[in-house]
Amino acid sequence: MTEATEPPAGATRTVRSDRRALDAADAARVATFAALIAVLGLPGSLSLFGNAVPITLQTLGVMLAGAVLGARRGALAVLTLLALAAAGLPLLAGGRGGLGVFVGPSAGYLAGFVAGAFVVGLMVERLRRVTFTGVLVAALVGGVGVVYAFGLPVQALVTGVPLPQTAWLSLAFLPGDVLKAVACAGITVAVTRAYPAALRHRTREG
Structure with missing residues (x-):
């Protein structure tokens, strides 16, 4: 009877160990996607039609972070990248880093990256x-719409260009961003089929 009523100390240790291991796995995923976003900035950036904000592939990484990791972890992956960039590491497109990028024309878009990843994940x-369509809509709303909503007003404020003109100039981003959303949807569906556990956040987070 005594053995039957003793607290399962070993089982308790196992549960706690599993939680620690799960936290470590989440941290590894966050770090991996922060690195992915940084790598997508390695090809550099492209400015079109005199726009003060360059076109970059890093938006695709932001979309993927939200779609694969979920809202909380996806946003955390972007925040990790931005924190490292703020510390001076040249992790943003074109080898940019330091606090200066957070007061420049791109500052709103960087904040939009965090919000966008969260919305895509949510x-x-x-x-x-x-499904492809479901993820595509999420990527378009969060990875394009939300990022623009944060980025355009700040860009207009910093550059002194009226918001309507800024929005007009930023239409050059739109075709590429739509293609990134398409790529995000295709990659996310492929990852889900190949490794279903990758999106287990869908049942763990509300």
Whole structure:
């Protein structure tokens, strides 16, 4: 009887160990996607039609972070990258880093990266089934719409260019960003089919 009523100390240790291991796995995923976003900036950036904000592939990494990691972890991956960039590491497109980038024309877009990853993740978490169309809509809303909503007003304020003109100039981003959203949807669906556990946040986070 005594053995039956003793607290399962070993089981308790196992549960706690599993939680620690899970936290470590999440941290590794966050770090991996922060690195992915940085790597997508290695090809550099391209400025079109005199726009003060360059075109970069890093938006694709932001979309993928939200879609694959979920809202909280996706946003954390972007925050990790931005914190390292603020510390001076040249991790943003074109080898940019330091506090100066957070007061320049791109500052709003960088804040939008965090919000965008969160919204993409939140929308994917709410999908009953991960489909190309569902992820595409999430990527367009969060990775394009939200990022623009943060970025355009700040760009207009910093550059002194009226908001309507800034928005007009930024239409040059739109075709590329739509293609990134398409790529995000295709990659996310492929990852889900090949490794279903990759999107287990859909059942763990509300």
